[in-house]
Amino acid sequence: MLSLLPFAFLVLCFELLPLLVMVLESFRGDGGVGWGLEQYTKALTSKYYLQGLSNSFFISLCASAVGIVVALFAAYSITRFSQRMRDFLLMLSNMTSNFSGVPLAFAYIIILGSNGLFTLLFKQLGWTTLASIDLFSWFGLVCVYVYFQIPLAILLLYPTYYGIHQQWRESAALLGASTVQFWRYIGLPVILPGVVGTFSILFANAMGAYATAYALVGGNYNLIAIRIGSLVAGDVAARPELAGALAVILAITMVTAMLINEWMMRRVRRELG
Amino acid sequence: MSYVQIDRLSKRFKETTVLNQVSLSIEKGELITLLGPSGCGKSTLLRCIAGLTEVEDGGKIVVGDTNITQLAPKAREVGMVFQSYALFPNMNVYGNICFGLKMKGVKKEEYKERVERIIDLVDLRGRENSYPHQLSGGQQQRVALARSLVVEPKILLLDEPLSALDAKIRKSLQTEIRRIQQELSITTVFVTHDQEEALTVSDRIFVMDHGNIVQIGTPKEIYAHPASEFVARFIGNYNVLKRAEMVQLVGEIVMAGDAFAIRPEVISLVPRGNEASAQSKNGWSVESVVRSMTLKGNVIRYEVETNHQKMQVDVLNTSDNHWIRVGTPVFMRIPAEECIPLQ
Numbered sequence: 001m002l003s004l005l006p007f008a009f010l011v012l013c014f015e016l017l018p019l020l021v022m023v024l025e026s027f028r029g030d031g032g033v034g035w036g037l038e039q040y041t042k043a044l045t046s047k048y049y050l051q052g053l054s055n056s057f058f059i060s061l062c063a064s065a066v067g068i069v070v071a072l073f074a075a076y077s078i079t080r081f082s083q084r085m086r087d088f089l090l091m092l093s094n095m096t097s098n099f100s101g102v103p104l105a106f107a108y109i110i111i112l113g114s115n116g117l118f119t120l121l122f123k124q125l126g127w128t129t130l131a132s133i134d135l136f137s138w139f140g141l142v143c144v145y146v147y148f149q150i151p152l153a154i155l156l157l158y159p160t161y162y163g164i165h166q167q168w169r170e171s172a173a174l175l176g177a178s179t180v181q182f183w184r185y186i187g188l189p190v191i192l193p194g195v196v197g198t199f200s201i202l203f204a205n206a207m208g209a210y211a212t213a214y215a216l217v218g219g220n221y222n223l224i225a226i227r228i229g230s231l232v233a234g235d236v237a238a239r240p241e242l243a244g245a246l247a248v249i250l251a252i253t254m255v256t257a258m259l260i261n262e263w264m265m266r267r268v269r270r271e272l273g
Numbered sequence: 274m275s276y277v278q279i280d281r282l283s284k285r286f287k288e289t290t291v292l293n294q295v296s297l298s299i300e301k302g303e304l305i306t307l308l309g310p311s312g313c314g315k316s317t318l319l320r321c322i323a324g325l326t327e328v329e330d331g332g333k334i335v336v337g338d339t340n341i342t343q344l345a346p347k348a349r350e351v352g353m354v355f356q357s358y359a360l361f362p363n364m365n366v367y368g369n370i371c372f373g374l375k376m377k378g379v380k381k382e383e384y385k386e387r388v389e390r391i392i393d394l395v396d397l398r399g400r401e402n403s404y405p406h407q408l409s410g411g412q413q414q415r416v417a418l419a420r421s422l423v424v425e426p427k428i429l430l431l432d433e434p435l436s437a438l439d440a441k442i443r444k445s446l447q448t449e450i451r452r453i454q455q456e457l458s459i460t461t462v463f464v465t466h467d468q469e470e471a472l473t474v475s476d477r478i479f480v481m482d483h484g485n486i487v488q489i490g491t492p493k494e495i496y497a498h499p500a501s502e503f504v505a506r507f508i509g510n511y512n513v514l515k516r517a518e519m520v521q522l523v524g525e526i527v528m529a530g531d532a533f534a535i536r537p538e539v540i541s542l543v544p545r546g547n548e549a550s551a552q553s554k555n556g557w558s559v560e561s562v563v564r565s566m567t568l569k570g571n572v573i574r575y576e577v578e579t580n581h582q583k584m585q586v587d588v589l590n591t592s593d594n595h596w597i598r599v600g601t602p603v604f605m606r607i608p609a610e611e612c613i614p615l616q
């Protein structure tokens with residue numbers, strides 16, 4: 001028991017304490033004076049902040065959805081490769097899933113920015129639709145998020161495929177099921193909990209992504225994480241209390257999303273059973 | 274012509290030959306066992322019949338009038354039960370059993386009765402809504418059996434279906450599988466490496482060794498007349514002696530054969546000093562010493578040593594039996610007609 005003490009201390013100091021301070025802060029008035037729901041009222045009645053929240057929400061939803069669908073196929077193919085290839089691909093996923101923030105935004109700007117390599121190439125070729133992609137928009141953000149969502153989802157999903165026994169496929173095949181039917185009735189239902197869990201993590205990951213978004217669009221696109229950032233770090237208008245309230249709202253959104261996921265999963269499972 | 278005909282079936286994995294030109298035929302409604310030591314190719318043969326493993330060119334599998342060698346597994350009308358049961362974990366008992374019928378596009382109204390009948394047949398009434406993880410091993414095995422049987426396959430393949438179960442349930446399921454098989458009179462291939470199991474359930478036994486079928490016969494034939502040293506050693510606990518060893522043991526012999534098999538239970542032990550009763554008209558009495566004694570339930574197994582060999586002797590464990598102590602000098606009485614010559 002005693003040996004757990006340092007760990008408990010660590011959790012308390014570095015995980016729970018900051019959270020507690022932030023939550024408390026969110027109930028203070030401006031400048032840390034008085035207590036109340038003032039910050040929440042402000043946050044929830046401001047069109048600006050609500051827009052940031054909904055932008056974040058939909059971008060995260062899209063990026064996570066694209067990420068999970070691509071990863072479903074990618075992770076499965078990884079399980080079918082040879083041991084060496086598999087190790088290589090997993091290492092690559094591991095690396096790219098951590099490749100985010102300023103370097104990632106920069107890489108995208110070089111390639112697809114207004115003077116990016118490919119943008120210029122597309123212009124030369126006369127492919128105007130492709131050349132006119134606006135990287136500093138909703139679409140650009142989704143693209144950049146998807147970049148690190150896919151490898152993360154692969155890493156999380158890949159082990160769940162090993163829960164599918166070869167003999168289930170063989171039994172299903174002998175009982176007359178096609179490959180599609182196998183996945184429809186057995187494969188997917190079995191990995192579903194893993195897929196839903198992964199989706200939750202992707203969603204939370206995207207909602208909280210700050211550095212990548214900030215590096216790409218700066219203040220030009222209204223995302224809740226960027227709003228919180230500027231309220232904390234803004235030299236002129238630092239308002240940590242309002243930032244706290246927004247952060248709490250963000251956290252509640254994420255937790256709610258996870259709960260809904262969980263609930264849906266239970267329903268789906270019951271229907272399949 | 275037999276119902277199932279397998280002709281010169283071969284299978285290689287890289288360099289190793291796992292099935293070597295195997296040919297066999299099975300009658301309709303018959304239960305045969307493939308019996309052999311681990312790694313001899315039993316599962317591979319089964320998987321080839323099911324179409325889960327491809328066979329080398331030249332082999333042929335015919336069921337009824339259909340050559341199924343090149344057909345996909347789903348087109349073969351073959352049912353298979355795996356050692357691990359392979360039940361679908363996300364479906365309950367009823368769902369598992371219906372699966373094949375659903376996949377074949379049978380309507381619910383049509384299969385309902387059939388499913389009910391099979392549930393009764395395998396004695397799973399009341400467990401329809403349980404999930405596989407809520408069932409015992411024996412129950413899971415019965416679900417697997419029902420799932421394969423309900424689609425009425427032409428052949429049923431069972432790959433060591435009972436090896437994961439404890440001895441008692443195993444015994445009762447052996448009889449149950451046999452009862453169900455006979456009730457449906459379904460042609461069945463049963464794989465096992467347990468000779469007792471094979472002797473219990475089969476119409477005929479096919480003994481396999483290193484990708485070859487080395488002997489075919491009814492349980493009685495196989496047990497009483499093993500054709501080779503391998504079969505004799507594998508079936509029952511025969512004492513197997515090379516010709517030279519036999520000569521060392523009993524002196525010159527007139528019988529033909531490269532080796533001889535003697536069942537442990539045909540030998541009797543007579544304590545020395547009773548020489549009179551040790552004289553046998555048609556057989557040999559060999560001076561020896563009891564080296565060990567093991568109680569095996571209904572029999573007592575003695576290990577008896579002569580000047581040259583060690584032999585196993587089984588004596589029925591009856592209440593009037595006085596156990597012979599280790600170290601006791603005895604005569605080992607071997608009836609000549611019980612020595613089975615082997616090639």
Ligand SMILES: Nc1ncnc2c1ncn2[C@@H]1O[C@H](COP(=O)(O)OP(=O)(O)OP(=O)(O)O)[C@@H](O)[C@H]1O
Pocket residue numbers: 286291309310311312313314315316317318466
């Ligand atoms: N997919 C495979 N690739 C390579 N070798 C294989 C493969 N499947 C089986 N083998 C080899 O073929 C041989 C026979 O295997 P098989 O599974 O048929 O044996 P078995 O008689 O069923 O044994 P057991 O009683 O242990 O189940 C073994 O030596 C095994 O290593």
Ligand SMILES: [Mg+2]
Pocket residue numbers: 315316317432433
């Ligand atoms: Mg096997």
